[in-house]
Structure formats: structure tokens, C-alpha cells
Amino acid sequence: MTNVIEIENLNLVFSAHTPREFHALKNISMQVKEREFCILKGVSGSGKSTLLSVMGALLKPTSGKLEVFSNPVSKMPDFHASTFRREHLGFIFQNFNLFDEFTVLENVQTALVPTNTPVAQMKTRALELLSLVNLETKKNTFARNLSGGEKQRCAIARALINNPKLILADEPTANLDRKNSENVIEILTKLNQNGTTVLVATHDEIFEQMVPNLKVIHIKEGMLL
Amino acid sequence: MNFFKFASLTLIRNLSKNIVIFIFFTLFIFIASSFIFTSSSLQNSLDAELKGQPDIIIQHKKASRNHPIDNSIVDEINEIPGVEKAYERVFGYYFFDTANRYINVIGIDFLDEDQEKQIKHLYENFDLKVFMQKDNMLISSAVKKLFEQYYYDKFFNFIVEDEEPKKVYISGVFDKRVNLFLNDAVIMDIAIAKDILGYEENEASEIGIVVPNKLEIDNIVQKLLVITPTSKIITKNNMYKYSHELYDYKGGIFLSLFITSFLGFLVIFYSQASSISGPGKKQIGILRAIGWSINDIIKWKMSEAMIVSFVSFLSGILLSYFYIFLFKNNIFVSIFLGSDNVYKDISLEPFFDINSFAILFFITIVPYLASTLHPAWKSSIADPTEAVK
Numbered sequence: 001m002t003n004v005i006e007i008e009n010l011n012l013v014f015s016a017h018t019p020r021e022f023h024a025l026k027n028i029s030m031q032v033k034e035r036e037f038c039i040l041k042g043v044s045g046s047g048k049s050t051l052l053s054v055m056g057a058l059l060k061p062t063s064g065k066l067e068v069f070s071n072p073v074s075k076m077p078d079f080h081a082s083t084f085r086r087e088h089l090g091f092i093f094q095n096f097n098l099f100d101e102f103t104v105l106e107n108v109q110t111a112l113v114p115t116n117t118p119v120a121q122m123k124t125r126a127l128e129l130l131s132l133v134n135l136e137t138k139k140n141t142f143a144r145n146l147s148g149g150e151k152q153r154c155a156i157a158r159a160l161i162n163n164p165k166l167i168l169a170d171e172p173t174a175n176l177d178r179k180n181s182e183n184v185i186e187i188l189t190k191l192n193q194n195g196t197t198v199l200v201a202t203h204d205e206i207f208e209q210m211v212p213n214l215k216v217i218h219i220k221e222g223m224l225l
Numbered sequence: 226m227n228f229f230k231f232a233s234l235t236l237i238r239n240l241s242k243n244i245v246i247f248i249f250f251t252l253f254i255f256i257a258s259s260f261i262f263t264s265s266s267l268q269n270s271l272d273a274e275l276k277g278q279p280d281i282i283i284q285h286k287k288a289s290r291n292h293p294i295d296n297s298i299v300d301e302i303n304e305i306p307g308v309e310k311a312y313e314r315v316f317g318y319y320f321f322d323t324a325n326r327y328i329n330v331i332g333i334d335f336l337d338e339d340q341e342k343q344i345k346h347l348y349e350n351f352d353l354k355v356f357m358q359k360d361n362m363l364i365s366s367a368v369k370k371l372f373e374q375y376y377y378d379k380f381f382n383f384i385v386e387d388e389e390p391k392k393v394y395i396s397g398v399f400d401k402r403v404n405l406f407l408n409d410a411v412i413m414d415i416a417i418a419k420d421i422l423g424y425e426e427n428e429a430s431e432i433g434i435v436v437p438n439k440l441e442i443d444n445i446v447q448k449l450l451v452i453t454p455t456s457k458i459i460t461k462n463n464m465y466k467y468s469h470e471l472y473d474y475k476g477g478i479f480l481s482l483f484i485t486s487f488l489g490f491l492v493i494f495y496s497q498a499s500s501i502s503g504p505g506k507k508q509i510g511i512l513r514a515i516g517w518s519i520n521d522i523i524k525w526k527m528s529e530a531m532i533v534s535f536v537s538f539l540s541g542i543l544l545s546y547f548y549i550f551l552f553k554n555n556i557f558v559s560i561f562l563g564s565d566n567v568y569k570d571i572s573l574e575p576f577f578d579i580n581s582f583a584i585l586f587f588i589t590i591v592p593y594l595a596s597t598l599h600p601a602w603k604s605s606i607a608d609p610t611e612a613v614k
Contacts, residue, residue: 053610058514079518086516097511101238109226110512114521122226158515 003067004166004197005032005055010064010074012054012222024050025061026222032199034165037192037211040201042219048201049170051219055199056089056168057081069165086111090159094171096151098158100144104135107143108157115162129157133187149180156187167191169200178206185210228521232528243529246494247537250593253487254541255548257585260479262549263557264472265578271468274406275461277343279433280442282314282464283449284457293428298453302434305448307441312337313429315415317422319383323375328368329410330383332418339435344412347399361396362413369398381411383421391421487589491596509604519605526601527594534590542582550575 012025025047032038040048053059054066057073066074069088076084085091098107108126117125130136133153138146146154152172159167167188173181181204189211192198200207208214218225226234236243283302285294294313302311315332333340335353345351348363362381364372372381372395382390393413419426434449436442446458509522517525549557550573 056514058610079520082513082516082518082521085514089516091514093511093514097507097514099235099508099511102234106226106234110231111515111517113226113228113231113525114517116227119226162516 001033001035003031004034004036004069005030005199006065006067007031007055008065010054010066011062012050012059013062016062024222025054028064028222028224030217030224032197032215034197035192035195036215037189037198037213038200038215038217039207039211040199040217040219041203042201043203046219047222048203048219050222052168052170052199052201056091057085086115086162088164088166090162090164090167092152092155092159092167092169092172094174096143096148096155096175098143098146098151098154100142103140103142104130104146104150104154104157105139107154108161111158111161125161126157129160130154132160133157147180148176149183152176152180152184153187156184160191164196166197166199169198169202171202171204172200173202173204173206181206182210228524228528229532232525232532235525236529236532243533247533249490249494250534250537250589251541251544253483253490254538254585254589255545257483257589258542258582259545259549259557260476260483261578261581261585262545262576263573264476265581266549266573266576268469268472269576269578270406270574271472272465275464275468277346278461278464279312280436280439280461281434281446281449282459283432283434283453284430284459285455286457291430293424294431294456296427296429296432299432301452302432302449305445307436307438307445309435309437310339311432311434312340313415314431314433315418315422315424316430317418319421321371324371326371327409328371329407330418330421331407331410331412332415332422333412334415347407347412348397350397356396357414360391360393360413360417362393362411362417363397363399364395364411365407365409366398367408368411369395385421386423391417393417393421484588487592491592494593495596495600505604510610519602522605523598523601526604527597530594530597530601534593538586538590546575549573 008029010025010028011023014020014022014024028051040051042048050059054061055068055073057068057076061074064074066072068084071084071088073081073084099110102110105123105126108129109122112122112125127136127139130139133156135150135153135157138150138154143151143154152175156172159169169188172184172188176184185207188198188200192211208216283294283298285292296313299311299313302308312334317330318327319330320326321328333344335341335344335357341351341353344363351363372378378395380392380394382392385391393411399407399412413421418424419428424430434445436445442460442462446460449456449458512522512525
């Protein structure tokens with residue numbers, strides 16, 4: 001299996017050469033292979049979300065090599081990084097990050113706005129994904145009126161709209177109860193079984209209990225253990 | 226969903242945030258287009274009114290004030306080659322002291338075919354035979370209201386020079402559309418008007434001259450100066466120029482005030498748009514995280530600005546159209562025409578001056594979009610990791 005993510009000696013320093021200098025990621029080297037279900041496990045403040053942001057081209061590392069699908073993500077200019085995220089990645093956030101004033105269907109379609117996808121095609125694709133996450137009956141409900149579990153399922157549908165090969169999820173179950181967490185993990189597991197690589201930053205034990213063949217990467221104080 | 230639809234949704238669903246800009250923008254356009262509608266309609270009506278005026282007017286001035294002119298020169302003027310017709314015109318203000326108001330008394334020679342035609346334009350049911358049977362007059366609707374307040378609903382007693390009342394009957398009320406220039410007017414036979422205004426039989430307010438060949442006007446003016454060297458001679462071109470200068474001057478003052486206040490609005494808008502709120506940063510962070518580029522964010526923000534400015538522009542124009550042309554006596558007419566002697570009863574004729582609105586478009590929408598560009602870019606470079614915080 002080929003490497004989806006390849007990192008070598010990656011460092012991220014905030015406010016470098018100032019009294020407030022902070023070394024957020026230290027000499028990170030790791031690989032995530034195609035079709036793997038992987039979790040980055042660590043306590044709050046250990047650097048999980050930061051590492052996820054670097055992998056998602058939201059943050060640029062200070063030094064080191066980072067390739068995602070063989071693309072040198074860390075050197076990409078903003079325009080290419082945006083296109084790269086849209087074409088290859090699906091982001092799922094701890095706080096769902098939906099647009100409360102949009103309906104479920106509109107939220108799911110948001111990522112396709114810059115792509116000039118025909119309206120009918122966009123809607124068909126969004127409805128397929130809402131069916132996948134069992135939310136088709138709520139398509140016209142405003143996001144603010146959804147429960148936590150429904151919000152996260154809507155966020156998963158949005159992350160899948162561009163058919164990404166890699167899903168990056170930041171604490172996707174942190175704001176959910178046990179039952180909704182199980183639902184979300186089931187969906188992620190199903191996606192993984194269908195060929196999508198999944199990388200989750202979490203400290204939730206439930207992943208280890210539910211996901212077969214799970215790869216666990218421990219992180220502490222910005223370093224992999 | 227495209228950028229335009231997305232921008233519409235974000236605007237509509239965040240209406241409370243955007244309503245202030247919309248209201249201010251609409252208000253600016255409303256005020257500006259109300260001025261444009263009023264001035265262009267007045268100008269258009271005035272131009273139409275001037276078309277019916279004689280090509281040359283001769284007035285007698287003393288200490289720069291109008292004085293009666295001797296009408297005996299009419300025959301001499303009629304002899305000038307190129308002059309179709311010269312005729313006396315009589316008008317003047319009569320002071321209605323009980324009401325403390327001035328009334329514009331206009332005398333017409335009803336036996337002159339052209340003048341009779343003009344009267345029929347003002348009052349469709351005009352019947353010369355009936356009108357000439359006794360001392361009759363046509364009055365404006367505003368004068369009618371004024372007379373009725375003092376129970377003069379059938380006739381009015383003008384007090385003439387010898388303090389004797391002269392009873393003139395109200396024969397009809399002329400069309401409201403022409404009230405712009407005849408709002409305070411009463412029209413009667415020239416002999417009665419002379420009597421009321423204290424003119425001698427050989428006196429008139431001015432002499433009107435009709436010249437069919439417009440190229441001859443300057444030559445005829447030269448000949449008139451020989452006949453009556455001390456008189457003031459006004460051509461129709463002078464009248465056009467004067468009326469345009471008058472409105473252009475008022476329009477210019479307004480335009481400079483408008484641009485100043487609009488720039489103030491843009492400065493406030495710019496500073497408000499430049500300070501991106503916490504939720505705004507988060508929203509942009511989410512969009513960046515799901516694949517929107519800086520360009521995409523700018524396109525979205527510019528689409529929002531376009532929608533706000535276009536909708537405000539159209540709303541402001543429509544509102545002012547209804548206000549100016551459906552509501553009488555609006556404040557803008559008073560600004561252009563000044564306060565009047567009598568109750569105003571003016572309906573402006575709808576007129577759309579596309580050039581003025583094109584200028585309004587370029588001095589409002591273009592600066593607004595330009596002032597949006599920098600805040601849009603500034604917000605688009607918001608840290609995308611806001612989404613994962």
C-alpha cells in the first residue's frame with residue numbers, strides 16, 4: 001500500500017526568535033498508508049489538532065518534509081492549498097462548524113460553491129450523502145435546530161461532498177454522547193472499508209473499542225511517542 | 226449553489242446584520258434620485274412650457290424692475306420682415322389682502338387663435354362663446370382652494386385702483402398637470418386683467434414676438450434695438466439657458482453635499498467592514514478549511530456587496546419614483562421651486578433621465594464596491610485554523 005501521508009522531521013514553531021517562542025511540533029516523522037484508519041491520540045494541548053491542521057495545509061510547518069498524496073503540501077501557495085484541500089481532503093471538526101443559518105442541504109453543498117458544479121448535480125450528490133448519513137429527512141432543517149449527533153453527521157456529509165480520499169477529523173466525538181459517537185464511528189468505519197483513509201485526532205477510548213485494525217499514534221507535548 | 230446564491234443566503238439569513246447598510250444605502254439613493262427625478266421633471270416641464278413661449282420677449286425695465294411697456298410699438302414690430310406676429314402680454318401679482326396672499330393674474334387675448342389654443346390645452350372644456358358672455362376667469366386648483374376658504378366659490382371680487390370691487394366669475398379650474406407654472410394663477414381676458422392690475426389701455430407687461438425662421442432671430446433683435454433701444458430683449462434661448470443654470474446650480478449644490486455625505490457613509494462602512502468579528506473569522510476559517518481559496522472568499526464578499534448595492538439602488542429609485550410622482554407637494558419640489566404664495570397643488574410629470582441615473586450609479590455603486598474590496602481581502606486572509614480552534 002502506498003503512503004497517503006509522509007512526514008519527516010517536521011517542526012512547527014510559533015513566534016520564533018521571540019520571548020514567546022513556542023515549539024508546537026517537534027521532529028515529527030510518520031506515515032499513514034492508503035485505506036488505514038488511524039488515530040492521533042493525546043491529551044488536550046499535546047499538538048494533535050495542530051498536526052492535523054499542518055496535514056490539511058491550513059498551517060505551514062517551520063521545517064521538515066510533508067507530502068500528502070505525494071504533493072508537497074507544506075510548500076503550496078494558498079490558491080493551490082485550497083484547491084488541494086477541496087479535491088483531496090474532507091475535514092470534520094469537534095464543534096461541527098456548520099452554518100447555523102443554512103439548512104442541512106445548503107450546508108452540505110457549501111464546499112462545492114467554488115467548483116462551478118451544476119446545481120442539479122450538486123443537489124443530487126448532497127442528497128446521496130445525506131442518505132448515507134441517514135439525514136435525508138432533515139434536509140430542509142436549519143442546522144441550528146439539529147441535535148449534536150445530527151450536526152456531526154451533517155458535517156460528515158459536507159466533508160464527503162467532493163469524494164475525498166482522506167478524511168481528517170478533529171475530536172469528532174468530543175461533543176457527542178455514547179450512542180451518537182457510535183453512529184459517527186460506524187459511518188467513518190464504513191467509509192474506511194470503502195477505501196477512504198481516515199485520520200482522527202482524539203483522546204476518546206471508543207475508537208479503540210469499535211474500530212478494527214486501528215492504527216494508534218500517540219502524541220505528547222508536540223512529539224510522537 | 227453558486228457564489229451569488231451563497232451570498233444571497235448569507236445576506237438573507239443574517240438580515241439583522243446587513244439591514245443597517247441596506248437602509249443607509251437605500252436612503253442615500255432615495256434622496257439622490259428624488260433630486261434627480263424632481264429636477265429633471267421640472268426641467269422637462271419647463272422646456273415644454275418654454276416651447277409655447279414667443280421667440281422674443283420685450284420688457285421695459287426701470288431700476289431693474291419690470292414696468293409697463295407701451296403697446297403702440299406692436300404695429301411697428303409687426304412690420305419687421307421675418308416677424309410673424311407681435312402681441313401684448315399682460316400679467317402681474319394681485320395682493321389678496323384678506324388672505325395675505327399674492328395671486329398671479331394673467332391676461333389673454335382670447336380672440337387670438339394661438340392663445341385660444343393654449344387655453345384649450347390648459348382647460349379641455351373651454352368654450353369661448355360662453356366664456357366671453359360675462360367677466361370670467363379660469364383658475365388653478367390651488368387658487369380655487371384659497372378662494373373657497375373665503376367663500377368665493379362662484380366668483381371673486383378684485384379690488385381695483387379706485388377701491389371698487391370688480392366681480393370676476395370662476396368659469397373653470399385648469400388641469401393640475403400644468404400647475405407647476407400656473408399654481409397661483411388666474412387667467413382672464415386681457416382687458417379685465419389690465420383693469421385689475423391698473424394698466425392703461427396702451428400698456429402691457431411685455432411684448433411677445435413669434436419668428437418662424439429661428440436663424441432670423443438675431444437680426445430681428447438688432448432691429449428691435451433700433452425701435453426700442455432702452456428695452457430689455459430676451460430670446461427663447463436666453464430663457465432656456467437661464468432655467469438650466471438655475472436648476473444646474475441647485476443640482477450642483479446638492480451633488481456636492483451628496484458626495485460629501487456618501488463618502489462619510491463609505492468611511493463608516495469601510496471601518497465597520499474592516500473589523501472582522503470573531504464569528505466572522507470562524508465562518509471564513511471553516512470555508513478555508515473546506516477548500517475555499519482567498520479568491521473564493523473575495524468573490525463571495527463582493528457578491529454580497531453587489532447584491533446589497535444593486536438592491537438598495539433599485540429600492541431607492543423605486544421609492545423616490547413613487548414619492549416624487551405619486552405624492553404631491555413633496556419636500557424636493559419646495560427645495561427647487563421655493564415656498565409659494567398659495568397652497569401648493571403640484572403633480573410632477575413622470576420623467577426618467579437615464580444619463581443622471583447612470584452618473585448616480587457610478588458615484589455610488591462603484592465607490593461602494595471599491596470600498597468593499599479591501600475589507601473583503603482582509604477578511605479572506607483570516608487564519609483558516611480558526612475552524613479547528
